[in-house]
Amino acid sequence: MKTFDVVVIGAGPGGLTAALYASRANLSVMILDRGIYGGQMNNTAEIENYPGFDSVLGPDLSEKMFNSSTQFGAEFGYGAVESIEDNGAKKIVHTDDGDYETSVVIIATGSEYKKIGIPGENELSGRGVSYCAVCDGAFFKGQDVAVIGGGDSAVEEGVYLTQLAKSVTIIHRRDQLRAQKILQDRAFKNDKIKFVWNADVKEIVDEDDKVAGVRYVDKETGEEHVVPAKGAFIYVGIEPMTESFKGLGILDDAGWIDTDDHMKTKVAGIYAIGDVRKKDLRQITTAVGDGGIAGQEAFNYIQTLSDADTKVTSK
Template sequence: MIDIIIIGAGPAGLSAALYASRAGASVLMLDGAAPGGKLNVSAEIENWPGQKKVAGPDLAYQMFEHGLAFGASYEYGLVEKVEDLGDYKVVVTTDKTYEARMVLVASGTVERKLGLEKEEELTGKGISYCAVCDGPFFKEEEVAVIGGGNSALEEANYLTKFASIVHLIVRRDQFRADKIVQDKIKANDKIKIHFLQKPIEIIEENNKVAGLVLEHSQTSETMNLPVKGIFPYVGLDPITSFVSHLGITNKVGYIEVDKHMETNVKGIFGAGDVIDKVLRQVVTATNDGAIAGQYMSELLQDQSLQK
């Protein structure tokens, strides 16, 4: 019986592991991807206090090492279901079952798809959801980034290291990103901004992306962009299907928690991007994890004293 199982080894999960294990709890982290979460697909982090600029994968590695420093362990595992059995919980992965006194869900979010025909079959063949991972494949090519928030603009700016032209496709008539990010975009002459445009068709040649058809939101006029790469950043969805039956999520799937990061099911907690909150950033994820990790360890200590 493990004290705490943490589902997700991103900033929230790693922070919780650090606090809980440092307080003496036995902690197991499970994740179906590389530790660090979305840090691994972020080229640069400029708002992590104490470091003016740090590469996302570097920060991920630092957090992972620190998260394990006080005895927490990590295993690869794709969680399929969490069951509440009162005093303990059961976590079922694709190939193993675990038992724990408490569970923290810090599974984060997944990139939302465009919903266009051929999108699935062309993923990895011109469509990518990770500019850091795949940007180098598009040297001196034209690419399109879709979205108007911080992620879209930051990744568009990053892609100019490789691409000849980056077309930034924005459905609205303005950006939703921070002003400092917008200023970088406007100052970069390799970025062409297309406001009030939405993608309606992916052009395919030889089983690869060969272009993108856009439609003007007001006039319905269409235009073709001769891009070889498409990078959608049109929103995120919470990864919570494995706890949806527990009644701890809102109507769009985000986990609802109290000030201690506990859900309405005693002993099950949430932290990071997966919970219902206003700001999803690395610093707020680590905050959530610290609160959850400390509180869970205090509850465990109280329970042991009562026995």
């Protein structure tokens, strides 16, 4: 079993920042992720609201953050966390590739896009159904696509898709968008974007095992319509990635993690940061702020424990 002072679960902006602060405090740190470091930043074409940059590519910012977070010795490893065993001053992090003993766990697993649960969604995933315009938009150059949703992600990705697609139809269940006004303004000014309002989406239409359109019912008239589209991009909300932590008693009814202002959960030595927390604003900047607090709190917590019982490793 490998031992570290701190195990950070998740290598998005929050997790990387926490690792930076904890390792700079001379703690041994392992960053675990089931995929590449950077999290959802890798799926973002341009980031325009991160201080210090007028605009920066998501993958580029991921690389810069990773290099910064590991400069003081934090290690990075691949692994899907299955559970956390709370043994008081020491925790065991169980993964599909081995176990880690640690004094502090910082949960930074983030959130993921919700599915609608309609016919055709699962069957056509990867065949026209997507949750990432940056990842899959290039497959639909010169074609008609649909975006389902009306929040920030839906509108932002819809605007992005206009660089590639022939047309983009945003299909929303309400009569107005929920996105930030600056994003709405961009969408309304874009000649390539059309809108369908008050739509109850019923099906992703299948034709020869590929997306052919989106079928919906107009909630005001009860009429059924199909928006022709070769791609269907779904953005209808997010849910926390906390399945592995159900046994700890730190989740609310919806699966989010409650913390105090110091990122502490109900279990001593376990912290949560970023999009996995129950909070109002989920942005790179807020994740980074959470990470800085948690990294410092990890040091403070370990200092309160006796050297004999708690210092798992030392540099």
